[in-house]
Amino acid sequence: MVERISPLGEAFRPGTYGNLVDGPGVTLTEATPAAIAEASAFPGSAEALLGAIETVTGLSLPATPGAGAVGGDAAAFAIGPGRHLVAGAEGLSASLQAAVALDIGTVTDLSHGRAALRIAGPRAEWVLAKLFALDFSPAAFPLSEGRATAHHDIFAHIQRTGGEQFDIYVFRSFARAFWEEICAAAAETGYEVR
Structure with a gap:
């Protein structure tokens, strides 16, 4: 098995960031399907x-x-x-x-050309709604369903993989830029990087 190098590079910094008054509202990770x-x-x-x-x-x-x-x-x-x-x-x-x-x-x-990012937590829908013109409520976006969309020029496939969890698939070449964007969007509610 070939070890895959993360496209996030130095942008991936474990820790807690943003407004943490009520604790982190979301957790951000790099999902790593093989x-x-x-x-x-x-x-x-x-x-x-x-x-x-x-x-x-x-x-x-x-x-x-x-x-x-x-x-x-x-x-x-x-x-x-x-x-x-x-x-x-x-x-x-x-x-x-x-x-x-x-x-x-x-x-x-597509393993060499895509990266999977995960956002989870009680404020995940709220953070994603800041980035995408989609309804992320469970009624409109049920468990296991997926959507194809874009944030500016970054094309994304998004799947609800848990009650409060979404996996976002983006081109590897855009992964770092999108990671930084999602971190900025999550700062208002506080976030933890794992």
């Missing part, structure tokens, strides 16, 4: 692709826009018609490629 992949179905093969993803990850994905699933060390959600972002253990891409027959679709390993 692998990130995009699985895309050929026309008419969306259901077969969902079956292949379930075989590899154990996650049962509904065939609806934005729908996802989270469990164990894997997470997946729809990022477009017949397209899913899948994160999980080492070897994920190879396992998906083996499960997705040539007549079902394609698998692209």
Whole structure:
């Protein structure tokens, strides 16, 4: 296994920052799935692709826009018609490629090109709403669902991976800039970096 170097570099500084009068409102971490992949179905093969993803990850994905699933060390959600972002253990891409027959679709390993950042805590929705024009309430953004959006020029895929937890996937080349932006947005409520 190749050790992956964090794209956050010196911007990742564990500790507590910002307005801590009531304690940190959120915790920020670099989520570290060993692998990130995009699985895309050929026309008419969306259901077969969902079956292949379930075989590899154990996650049962509904065939609806934005729908996802989270469990164990894997997470997946729809990022477009017949397209899913899948994160999980080492070897994920190879396992998906083996499960997705040539007549079902394609698998692209994104591990080298994406970074996953995690925000969790009672003020996570509030902090994210400062950055993205989305409704982060549980009614509008249920557990395991995902959204594709952007903050200025930084494209992001966001998945609710817990009741008060979101994983944000961004291009590795933008990860440090976005990390600094999310830290600035969280300063008002106080944050802890772990």
